[in-house]
Amino acid sequence: MMKNDRSQPAWELLLLIATVVSIFAPVSGYSPFMQVRHGTVARSVEEANSTAAPVLANPYIAPLVALKNKGSKDEFATSQGKDVFEVVYQWKIIDFLYPNLQSRNNAIRTREFIPENNLPLGVDRFRNRIFITTPRWNPGVPATLSYLPLPVQDPSVPLIPYPDWSFHTKPKNPDCSKLMSVYRIFVDECDRLWVLDAGVIDTLTNLQQICPPKLLAFNLHTDELLFTYVLPPEQVKQDSLHTNVVVDIRDGQCEDAFAYVADVWRYGITVFSLREFKSWRTTNYLYNPSPSASDYNYLDLNFQWSDGVFGMTLSPVQNDGERMLFYHPMSSFNEFQVATSVLQNETIWQNFGLAKAFQPIGSRGKTGQSSTSGLARNNVQFFTLVQQSGVGCWDLTKPYNRNNLGVIEKNLDKLTFPNDLKVDREPKQFVWVISNKLPVFLYSKLDYSEINFRVLSADVQSAVLNTVCDPRNPANLAHKQEPECEF
Template identity: 45%
Template sequence: MCTYRTRLAGATLWLAMLGLARPQSMPADTETPPFTTLYKWKHIDFEFPSERHRSYAIFNGDYVPANVLPLGLEVYGSRIWVTIPSWRRGVPATLATVFRSGGINSPRLRPYPDWSFHRAFTKNNNCSGLTSVFRMNIDNCGRLWVLDSGQIDSQDSPKQVCPPSIVVFDLRTDTPIARYVIPEKYVLQDSLYSNIVIDSRREDCSDLHAYIADTWRFGLLVFRESDESFWRFTHHLFYPDPLASNYTLHGLNFQWTDGIFGLALSPLDNYKERTLYFHAMSSYREFYVDTSILRDSYRVNDSATEFKLLGESRGLFGQSSASAIDDNGVMFYGLVTRDSIGCWDTRKPYQKKHIGIVAKDTTTLIFPNDVKVDREERQSVWVLSNRLPMFQAGPLDPDDYNYRIMYADTVEAVRGTVCEPIVHTYREWHK
């Protein structure tokens, strides 16, 4: 009979064969100019309390390396946050960090804020921790806003074990300071709240609003922190385009009917206002709405004409994932079937002649799933690529680098391209 100790030793040996037992040190590389690859992984590993904990997690199925897919990222100070939704069994932690300094090829992720917040390790079923995080955003006051779907095993046998909620952490102390449960009346059958952006203009963030995309039930939820209230907009522009719901990527063909997903806020314009740009994942087009409309709960039922089409189509294979805008007004976005990062100067008309490509690579940029711009004085655009469609279709190649975090200086990335900014007011192109 195989004893526990024998199985434990076998699990440790298997980890070593996968290259997970000890991270390898190497400098960041520039394999995809203008982007530098800071980190890349064949499989995602974690900083367990001990090697014995890691081996036991593999032994009992709490950690299945092939089932761990990084999805979203955020950057602040010296750290990078990574989300790992609990799509399949074997995801031990759904939110983690790595250092921004690099120096290690495939570092182990450190569960955030610690192991006690993660179900697989604590067996905590009272919804006080984190269940399955998709994306997050950091506000101007150093707080991390985490969007937790509350659903596990989404790829195999979906279970809504906790209500979808927003969990807020103070990054100075790495402690939770609030949890806002999304009201049941805004969680429709099969709702998937998958993206969140934070909008605040005051130094103390007292005017903070969050905009949250319901990708599968085509809604835009608004949260106001001052009175902890929610309201939801619906609009036909939030729906997928049937003509853009067929995807082809590296010989893989699949159909997704994902609605509103990409959300990007402009800098403040001359009127001290912002524009929210948005698009469905299954779409070739971009849309926009003034945030003054979104922040007014009384406009929910009389705002149909305020959501507008932006310029021309991106064209065939123009499906886009996440997007983000830097302080110069340049939008960066993932082109998921083109292995590319696109760009557009928001001061220019949204036309093909003004839409550019920052980088393209058929290896490193396979499915650029998340895009963020950091808050440094000299900003960088950050990209996480993860081969999501291949992950969903079957196991990824354990001998290949499947996941990457990359970055590029936002100014240098668009220098000499059609996306290089020109000086105009933000509203000029609307006229």
């Protein structure tokens, strides 16, 4: 929640009024990459602190009169009828590559390794390796970040701890300079692997913050640890859970990167500046979950999650130098945006923030909850559809409504609870997805005689071919009726 403003300057009051008017007026629904351009926000500390009110971007949504109509169907515009995703790796149960059989047997005997307590969660790809995370949900997870080779020789091989076993600490007598519990990772354009270590263990049984949350980065050519940054205590709330990270780099300036870290349980995004080697926490009510989207049904399970801000995607840099962060809470049907210049301006967050810079852009409709998302070079965003066992897509040049949202593939057997998604940076881009039956793992019991975990991939170009997400196809400017929005 934002702080109460007891001395709000006049320009901020005018800004609030003007923004409210603009939100409730019909808007074009266009993204910044179409011919109709939108306004921009302050791009520097000097602009943000000036007495002139910054001009905010308009949301890319259909007129709200359409959003208030009820009785719509939940399907997206198009769905592929063919199998798009190929299974790359799959497992009935997770195993790790130990130095020798005796080491593995000893780990099982001492219960440092309990195979059924391991679940793969995060994924990313760099050249001839795929990286996978295994957070310490329960006791018995021996390594929390691993890799596997590409191309695949055996689709069910044990995970290889990254960069090696020595970087993984044990919950008993922990060394917090090492890896404790990694949720997600991010390969940047400078060939670095960013690692988000939440520092928590036993998330399901007895949550303990054993080590402070931290960011690490590795050189993917040498596997050398480049730096570790520990989040300051004042930026970590009680019961915080840091679960996702994206990295913002402009014009190849590798040392001027910003990382955006999502706190899914305490509803914040922490911004880390590599150049300044410091961070600050940002808050907004649009980071919060929606009550109507907090009820889930998966197979025969019904459960409630109040997960906040989670999925994040960076737009391309526009001609004016601005870049948008598209994001959504896990328990939400809606997509939101904020200009990264607002997030990167620490001065704003030392005061009261710039609340109206955060805006809804559209709805995925009922059962449209999504965990993570990624953007390809053709300006197509891919996103998971966890309740639909599928992967959706959106061409950023088109309005964000369900006439322009496509489904790449739905498959309950293959994409059973798609939990993480990345788009790699290879010359021929692929979408990578982990499906892991997480609700069954959490609330029931997995059947270890069948395949439970999969890493899947799809060629970006083939995935969107002949769908509404295909950049060659025009936008559908008719507004499909949406259910009433709840933010």
